[in-house]
Amino acid sequence: MTPDRLDSIYSPMGTAAHEIIDMYYAGNIHQEEMITKYKEKLYELSLFDYKFDRTNEAKNKAISDKYEKNLFHFFKNHKKPNFKTALEEFILIKLSPKVYFQGYIDCIHTSISEKGREVFITDFKTSSLCRGEALNKMAGQLLLYAMGIHQKTGIPYERIHIQFNFLKYLKCSMQRLNSKMTTTNLERRDYVERMSNLIKMWLKNSSENIDDFQLNLLLEKAIKENSLDILPENVKNKFILDDCVIEVPYNENSIKELTENITKTISDIENKTSEYELSNCDDEKGNELFWNDITDKSSFFMANLSEYSAKLHKPYRKYLEQKGFNDE
Numbered sequence: 001m002t003p004d005r006l007d008s009i010y011s012p013m014g015t016a017a018h019e020i021i022d023m024y025y026a027g028n029i030h031q032e033e034m035i036t037k038y039k040e041k042l043y044e045l046s047l048f049d050y051k052f053d054r055t056n057e058a059k060n061k062a063i064s065d066k067y068e069k070n071l072f073h074f075f076k077n078h079k080k081p082n083f084k085t086a087l088e089e090f091i092l093i094k095l096s097p098k099v100y101f102q103g104y105i106d107c108i109h110t111s112i113s114e115k116g117r118e119v120f121i122t123d124f125k126t127s128s129l130c131r132g133e134a135l136n137k138m139a140g141q142l143l144l145y146a147m148g149i150h151q152k153t154g155i156p157y158e159r160i161h162i163q164f165n166f167l168k169y170l171k172c173s174m175q176r177l178n179s180k181m182t183t184t185n186l187e188r189r190d191y192v193e194r195m196s197n198l199i200k201m202w203l204k205n206s207s208e209n210i211d212d213f214q215l216n217l218l219l220e221k222a223i224k225e226n227s228l229d230i231l232p233e234n235v236k237n238k239f240i241l242d243d244c245v246i247e248v249p250y251n252e253n254s255i256k257e258l259t260e261n262i263t264k265t266i267s268d269i270e271n272k273t274s275e276y277e278l279s280n281c282d283d284e285k286g287n288e289l290f291w292n293d294i295t296d297k298s299s300f301f302m303a304n305l306s307e308y309s310a311k312l313h314k315p316y317r318k319y320l321e322q323k324g325f326n327d328e
Contacts, residue, residue, distance in 0.1 A: 007049055010052070010304075017038075017124065034076075035075045054304050055304070066189055067168070069188070070167070088106070089105040096259075099266060103144065103148075107124065107165075109122075113159075115159055118159045120163065121161065123162075125166050125167065129185055129244065140258055157251065164245070168187060170185065170186055170241050170242070170244055173241075174240075185244050192226050196222075199219060199222065202238050203218065203232075203235055292315060299319060
């Protein structure tokens, strides 16, 4: 069935971000050119009526501004690692004698530790930061990649690391007055403002004897520029900024559980297909065999990311009718 709704910006923007990172890591563009490429892509996408939120124009504009500022900061400041990486690495995964998956790993690199060769699989994400169950659910694709690397190399799972780099966020490590370091993840677009109270404390305790007037001017400029670069070195050194890389813990039981879930899903599809082919029910009733009911939680995806409107997506149409809404 041909999609009838191709105005969601999330997929093309995510693809654009990956392409720019690939060009930079491959040495086809310099670091400072990433921001130029990003601006070019924003202009290109602006020529089409892409949306972050299809239902509310004011909300769409607000999300767009935040999203663009976060990625602008990433491309302006991101430095590729000083170790060798492989990009878009093809991987084949054998799930069973009859079931194979294939994919392309965003970024992969290895290192040597006292345990032996360690592999790091990184997936770049332009989506919002998540933790806990949501993170584990998102990691299914990376688990498959880990399975493929294990099958290909024999490296044990405990030395195959899977992680996400959430591009819109910074990992900020901050030294407190008691010398303890704390770490938090902040959106890039206003991270200085979020840390302003701690910055102000360190400015007051700076050896450079900054008076209150200078302090406030300095802090206001840092917030406006969203940068620590103008701060005195003895203050700036209290903060360590890194990409927001989140490693996903897993073990062989995680792999086994994923394999069982995928196998069951394939079996369910095959059984429903057989039931549909053998039944004498009409198309409408037969199609319901394959339905996944839309819930309030999944309705955001249908409203803003799905390529199918309620005109074509019958479960979504039913959900909207029950809610008294329409998808026009």
